[in-house]
Amino acid sequence: MTEKLPPIYFYLPEADWPDTNILESPEAYRKAYSNCKSTGAYNWILQTYLRLKADGFPCELVGNIPSEGIVIAWTTTIPNDLVPGPRLLLIVVCGDKSKHRYAQIHVVQNLQEMLNPYRLIGDRFLLPGEKYYIPHWPQPGLIPRDRARGDRFENIAYLGRAENLASELKDPLWQQQLNDLGLCFHLVGIPVGWNDYSEVDAILAVRSFGRQNDYHWKPASKLYNSWYAGVPAILGCESAYQAERTNKLDYIEVASLNDVMVALKRLRDDRELRQAMIKNGQRRAEELQPEKLVERWRTFLTDVAIPAYERWCMASNLTIKIFLTRRELANQTTEMRKSLQQMRNSIGLRSRLRSAFSKVRGA
Numbered sequence: 001m002t003e004k005l006p007p008i009y010f011y012l013p014e015a016d017w018p019d020t021n022i023l024e025s026p027e028a029y030r031k032a033y034s035n036c037k038s039t040g041a042y043n044w045i046l047q048t049y050l051r052l053k054a055d056g057f058p059c060e061l062v063g064n065i066p067s068e069g070i071v072i073a074w075t076t077t078i079p080n081d082l083v084p085g086p087r088l089l090l091i092v093v094c095g096d097k098s099k100h101r102y103a104q105i106h107v108v109q110n111l112q113e114m115l116n117p118y119r120l121i122g123d124r125f126l127l128p129g130e131k132y133y134i135p136h137w138p139q140p141g142l143i144p145r146d147r148a149r150g151d152r153f154e155n156i157a158y159l160g161r162a163e164n165l166a167s168e169l170k171d172p173l174w175q176q177q178l179n180d181l182g183l184c185f186h187l188v189g190i191p192v193g194w195n196d197y198s199e200v201d202a203i204l205a206v207r208s209f210g211r212q213n214d215y216h217w218k219p220a221s222k223l224y225n226s227w228y229a230g231v232p233a234i235l236g237c238e239s240a241y242q243a244e245r246t247n248k249l250d251y252i253e254v255a256s257l258n259d260v261m262v263a264l265k266r267l268r269d270d271r272e273l274r275q276a277m278i279k280n281g282q283r284r285a286e287e288l289q290p291e292k293l294v295e296r297w298r299t300f301l302t303d304v305a306i307p308a309y310e311r312w313c314m315a316s317n318l319t320i321k322i323f324l325t326r327r328e329l330a331n332q333t334t335e336m337r338k339s340l341q342q343m344r345n346s347i348g349l350r351s352r353l354r355s356a357f358s359k360v361r362g363a
Helices: 026-035 040-054 111-115 121-125 172-180 221-229 239-244 257-269 271-286 290-314 317-362
Strands: 008-011 060-062 069-074 088-093 105-108 131-133 155-159 184-188 202-205 233-235
Touching: 008 040, 026 040, 040 069, 040 088, 040 290, 069 290, 088 290, 105 290, 111 131, 111 239, 172 184, 172 257, 202 221, 202 257, 221 233, 221 239, 221 271, 233 257, 257 271
Parallel strands: 008 060, 008 069, 069 088, 088 105, 105 131, 155 184, 155 202, 202 233
Antiparallel strands: none
């Protein structure tokens, strides 16, 4: 750490500041979590500030964006047209939301994001890299599986937004097939229940079936939570999970409904496999304990953010102007690509509809 750090701020709009004792410590945040907002700004900004502050790292929570220093903010709380001045380094935590047009650095939650750069090569002379990967914090107040359940294997759960679950897994017919195996599927679609794994014997989380899924903007949170909770995980083919996988016991990957049924039967009938996955998960969870993530944030701020801030402050007006212009051009290019993709999708849909109507007329 440098002898004198530049001011480091975590920005949370004043309107979003909690009216409880949640600002006292990470423990207070954890206890109050079920009654506070489950938002990216709270989970990423407020919680990170509280943990770093408790660890003695010099930083401050602010309700207004300062004109000087390093500012870490959640993507939806920053106006997209905010242009950082010559003494302001804007670090935007984007989660699964959009990137900020002019932020010098983004914090992402999926390693695949590092392989999907949208910066132009010319930006490299100014900053060490505009994307930096840091895993999400553990689920606040997570309640692990009740050890009193022993070797029971009955309750399979999805803890997340219902719209993000594959439609096949919401079909009553599939759930009936699961019941025929002696298993129950629980869809916990409201955030207040996402921390409770006490009665869960395995989790099942698939957004869509197939092996070509990417979801490079999504985190591996459901995998992490399964490790913390002490339950096996059955997951779809997503880049976040695949990037974290170090061995076959981390989770079971499925690409079809049949894969799901095979995995469930296997877990139901193989007690040793279940226990091996649970023990492996306990080891993996050690890598993601809050104190380990605090250290990663410290390293990021001291080794990446501060040097970037110093370079930004020393950059000439022309250099800054070039940087911002390139960002604007990159944003326009991204928007054009989105528009072209929407046009292709629309043309493809019309083509499929014409083909379907032709078959109906010919019948």
